[in-house]
Amino acid sequence: MDGRTTKSRTKQILDMNAFDASADLENRRGEVKRRLDNAGALSVLFYREPIEMVSAKGAWMHAANGDHYLDLYNNVPSVGHSHPRVVDAVSRQMARLNIHSRYLNSVVDDYLERLKQRLPEQLANIALTCTGSEANDLALRVAETVTGERGVIVTETAYHGNTSLTTAISPSALKKDKPPENVVAVPAPSARNYGEAIEAGFAEAISKAIKTLRSRGYGLSSCICDSIFSSDGVFADPAGFLKPVVKMVRSVGGLYIADEVQPGFARTGETFWGFERHGIEPDMVTMGKPMGNGFPMAGLAARPDHLEWFAATVGYFNTFGGNPVAAAAGAAVLDVIEDENLQAHADDVGRHLRTLLAKLSSQDTRVGTPRGAGLFVGLDLVADGDRSKPDPELATRVINGLKEERVLIGAAGPYGHTLKIRPPLCLKREEVDIFIDRLNTVMQRV
Template identity: 60%
Template sequence: MSAQTAQGQARQILDMNAYRPGDGQSRPVERRLANLGAASVLFYRQPIEMVGAEGAWMIAKDGTRYLDFYNNVPSVGHSHPRVVEAVSRQIAQLNTNTRYIVSVVDDYLEALKALLPPELSNVMMTCSGSEANDLAIRVARAATGGTGIIVTETAYHGNTALVTEVSPSALKRGSLPETVIAIPPPGAAHFGEDIAGGFRASVEAALAEFGRRGIRPAAFLADSIFSSDGILADPPGFLAPVVEAVRAAGGLFIADEVQPGFGRTGDAFWGYERHGVTPDIVTMGKPMGNGFPMAAMVARPDHLEQFCADVGYFNTFGGNPVAAAAGHAVLDVIREEGLQENARETGAHLLAGLRQVAEGDARVTDVRGAGLFIGIDLAEETGRPDPAFTVQLIDAMRAHKVLIGAAGRYGATLKVRPPLCLTREEAERFVEAFRAALAG
């Protein structure tokens, strides 16, 4: 499929709201570009130099405080003291790899497993969601004997060589390999009122295409809130028929919980739980350590055994004691501070406020989401997605001291994902900044 469509120009995920050479260079920007070169990715046409953060706020070098509605990594709040203390204590005591038995590691793994289906009892710790998804694909292929992977059209699952192949939104040129098929995301724009039926039909068409290519399916890989596709959460349950179809064809369901996991949707701890399904493999990352780099793949023992029969796996830093300490602190904070409940309640208040603003502005065509993960669609008068206006609005929000990013095939959806500790007052501040930005 061509990147150019009747609706507009598809956009590569890392290009959304990014600095571009020629936008003007300060000395810190010049320094970064000299160090990273073409691989450098900076937010905003005029990048911000940050020096601190706390809770839902980030602090720039010039003293400006920004309300952070973009970054889902510090999920329980920037610089949370419980996580800081746990990491500091453990790194002062011991940090090593999983070839040694260190109780803090198994304490964490058991706490994490208690939140997952009992049949998913083996956890492989990694350092990034990319590594976790890479491993998940390899395990799925070993367990099924198939190679075919189904993803959605604007999916992003990471940046290893293997995972880039199943991340259409990461591709700047070229096409997906023969073993990967991208289907339309599960939204009303593609399937009308029957999202569950239409989405299943698309998966079945992909499975049939694999059959014509002589390729056995290995897995359907999905971020269960479809964040890169524009945040598509409802109706709850639409994933169940898809998972049923994939399994009937011999494939597995890999739930990528890097974005929706750890209570963000409010309704459930994991995004897939909103759909009443049990994945075959679960991957997770960023929010696990609240900024400390850690991730994991969780699988059934028989699937992992089939993979390990052919190749071993070891990750030097994956599952280190400091990561385990950070991860355990995050779980404790989510439970003790009621952050899943806060995501549900504050998220509902935020959603209602945004929908009220949308009623008065035809350029806001939809506001949807679950908990503290919301998508806001922006369009021209014709109804076509308006990425240019989206960039203008993002810059205007920055002027109102709020950080926000874009998502979706055309980069015309605001991606709203603040820390789970967000207060009602902070949610209202965002709504007022959004209203003011629309007013110009």
Template identity: 70%
Template sequence: MSQVRQILDMNAFDASTGGDGAVKRRLDNLGAASVLFYREPIEMVAAKGAWMEARDGTRYLDFYNNVPSVGHSHPEVVAAVSAQVAKLNTNTRYLVEIVDDYLEALKTKLHGQLSNVVMTCSGSEANDLAIRVARAVSGKTGVIVTETAYHGNTALVTEVSPSALKRSPLPDHVVTVPAPGAAAYGEDIASGFRAAVVAAMETLETRGHGTAAFLADSIFSSDGIFADPAGFLLPAVEAVQEDGGLYIADEVQPGFGRTGDAFWGYERHGIAPDIVTMGKPMGNGFPMAGMAARPEHLAMFCEDVGYFNTFGGNPVAAA
């Protein structure tokens, strides 16, 4: 039987085999933390639209890259970034019009109650902050995720990313449920998945943590893509919310129109999330991410601890 491989191992170059040239240079610089796609890593030198070009001149149709949403080197993006970086690039402790222009445009796409947005540089930072807010609001510490979820790489978020853990067990405050597919739940995925989440909530209660949050990417991309039927996620989310927990919609992969049916993945399921986190496609490749929350929820968190992000929401990202 073949060994099950986690999402972070699926396309990685085996660094233990070493390498020459550009591969050796990368391994010497990043060491054990180096992650390279494909058995034979590709050195990319240019990209435009849906095409990428390698050092040897080979052109690749980019079916994989999960960062650009309007194509590589889009002329309007290039023009906007170039003009802004030549004019002003500072931080959000200053008032800069283009930053608030961006935030107000983003908020027109979000659920009405999510009117505060905290800007970060990565989805990891956004999910880290979201869990902290959920704990402050709920007064609980437990988190429910799916069995091979990946939500980022800060210390806190790694704890709720089973696919990132190679040897360490999940901490006591994290409980997993099987991904929402027919293999685990049969034909009635909605009822089966809800029952699994409720059972996880009961486990967290027994352990003395309670459920602060159910954290899920609405297409479950790290678990293998479970998008349908539309609406199946709603009963599980409602069960968590009825118990006082928050649903954190991790939109780093499905957000910004990527499901095709709606601007956000959670919209396909008719969900009103408590928190939305976003990243990757947000800046079409420029480091940009954020967390959207209700003002009262964010205020509860900020009563206890301050938060700012030097590079999050800088004017070039907003442009």
């Protein structure tokens, strides 16, 4: 451990905010027992007392016991739970035609052409998949084929998926093992790690990672980053700090992969994609969760020549990726983002949220300075008024306290001490005010 660490214990991503079935045996009854009996050790439930949900709309979720929860956690239904335009588009297409991608269908190509208009011109091909894990897995395979190398650089608490390849580059998912030798994890681009010189410090960390890979006998295949660094604790600024990283990666023959599964589709407010805030054009872009507003779909945008090299070595086909129902959902999401002006809305409401959180931070020494962009915000909780001391226990109490106040929120960061605020993009200013009021209530109580 180095000087940046504290006595706080690091947490894996699936442990954050999770129900502990082994320690809370008395809750093994009713629907909880039913789920654990059915799914076993791979079941992941939230909260000390899991919630049974029955419906949701907009930014609100409704439980079986009649409680209504303000959802500040979900970027999956990105334009709002049960959005009527997405529901209608999926229902109409399902009633008409749903096939795999080996048949021509204008619904799919119409969608792809619209999506490409949002992407850098060189990324003229899109491979549709079902999950972000699949998209990132494919991106890693393409990069390895194109570069002929296997080395990968990620951040220390990154999460990029749950296939074999993507789990290996997701340090936050590894409970016992470390990433394999061909993967080097660098400290997240935070002031905690690099002081005020985030751009220079992060670039130097990437440079050292390249040298480490070489010392282990690997060249660089790719550097993959979630451009909001969500699992690391949400680090968005200063905008542009990724530019020297991309330049350095390419200078040694590597590719830069932008994982937009979390920051993409207008989430960051100022731009449609997280990478756009940094003024860069990635070699590949992966996308997922918010793409279909809850309908399973994801994709990889890449250069045509890169996909040609890959296709020359191995066949690739995804049975459900690129089906017309998914394309209908995706097109409806783009319609809603455009027609409801959700990108500008996310920017406006996100600024309102960060302003109110900053006020709370100035009044409570346990609350750090909010950071992020648009409707993706990280807020550290710390001990003894010392912002260098993560307090994951406080974060756990606050998360469960907010649940009692009917607000759903997540955790992030290596210690699980960062509140991850990532609501549907339709969140209203008055709903932000509800959250702040309830957060104040909880902070006074814990």
